[in-house]
Amino acid sequence: MSLCYILPVANQSNNRPVLRFAPSPTGHLHLGHALSAFENERWAEVTGGRLLLRIEDIDTTRCRPEFVAALLEDLAWLELPFEQPPRRQSAHFDDYRQALDRLAAMELLYRSYASRAEIAAATGRGGYPRDPDGTPLYPRAALAATDDRARRDPAEPYALRLDMAKALAKAGALAPALSWREQEKPGNGSIEAIPAAPERWGDVVLARKEFPASYHLAVVVDDALQGITHVVRGRDLYHATGLHRLLQSLLALPEPTYHHHGLILGPDGEKLSKSARSTSLRALRADGATPAQIRKMAVIV
Template sequence: MTCVTRFAPSPTGPLHLGHAFSAFIAHDMARASGGRFLLRIEDIDTTRSRPQWDTQILDDLAWLGLTWDGPVMRQTDRLDAYRAALDTLWQQGLLYPCTCTRRDIATALSAPQEGADPPMGPDGVIYPGTCRDLSPRTGPIPTEAALRLDLGAALHHPRYTFTETGTPANGTPRTMTRSADVLLSQVGDIVLSRKDFLGSYHLSVILDDAAQQITHVTRGEDLFDATWIHVVLQVLLSLPTPTYHHHRLVRDETGKRLAKRDDARSLATYRSEGRTPDDIRHLAGLAPSSL
């Protein structure tokens, strides 16, 4: 099987050192095995995406010496695919409309045990299910509210698995397993579409990976728990589950993970200082490229 990886940034700010590290990992994994490296622009959030960041992403990647195979995929070209998947889940009775605000959720979670820390999941606090049984799940799919996945109804198997691997030069594949009961308690009913834009990261990423026939997903270890959401959705929508590699995060001197607002570590800043792509590899803790 040909190894197919991808790099999928959002055009909501400049690429930083952490992005470069992730892109290098995916690119090197594909090239070392004679596979394919694809580029996807995750611009589904049109309220925050900007054309200038899209252009700079392409420019920064080219400066790093990374090349991708085939045309760039953009999520704004795939809205029909997201809409069709939501309709499938709605017809299965697995979605329900939710009108709760963040304040509503916080109030509901603090009511039973005032002062206690709310349970946290991959998307923040775990939704308490306030709207779960308030509306019938029949008729046209709602468009004026967020749509949540009824995780309890969606978990059709007692256990869920995916394969975690290292890079080709370092790492033995391992089978990761989590029970449905644990997922139900640690994830909750996640949002799959919001009223202000169609789809969500969790839904779009699994549909896009399937459309691009991605075999190996490389991303930060901070997304490990979110991968379980993706595995569940892949099962529900009869999509293949790729092999995953959750790599370490690039952090600053205080141990804090890098963010797009950290302009001091943006690739554009390093470039303006006269740094080279090999310098970026060194700063990210990677050996010079031999490809």
């Protein structure tokens, strides 16, 4: 049975909202993670919803078992009421392959073989368009010769990319005015329709030869399979939502309501990272912080 028939059933299993906190175990959790977890908890409490935990460990080279154990320990210490067991992306690679197969059947995917150095050389001139994360859009025409040459070697590494032009044409036939619902606050908060603009991401990578799925593909599949109705996450993922709505439309997946909360910034004005040990929950706990103090510290100023 295909995803498009299974997933709507998951979303209709009951009328309670379903929220999720989905950290990636590539390091220790910090105050920014705590903020997002607390925001999901708050939305679940106000709406009478369920609170799920998803461990986004699809990158098996960077996501280490000790970080998973530390993550679970930190969340238990904070006494967050997650339903058990959590979903582990690493146990669901077949779900992502099924989604990729559906996109491939619609002729929306292609392989690109150019290395990062070749891409950088082709896009290094000033003013080359970039996606919202600052990555240059893939210059497919400029690298056509490279891709054709490398395609002859089956051992050559490749990226599986979404043909954005074809995807937009396909999605336009399905839903001409693609947008997402952004809700201001839980409960009866106002909802604004935000234009999606997925074309800003260009021919985005959805998988690699040695990597089952990108974050963008995995997150929409996971949200659908878990029946997520409200996605509450950081503002840094605001623009990615347009791409996620495109993938949901193409794969006939349910559309959640979104809320993008503000971020905790470090002294340099950048969002907190896992490398910032001074803000890690484990370091703060070792210095004597209590869960109640963490709740007071994990605020947007």
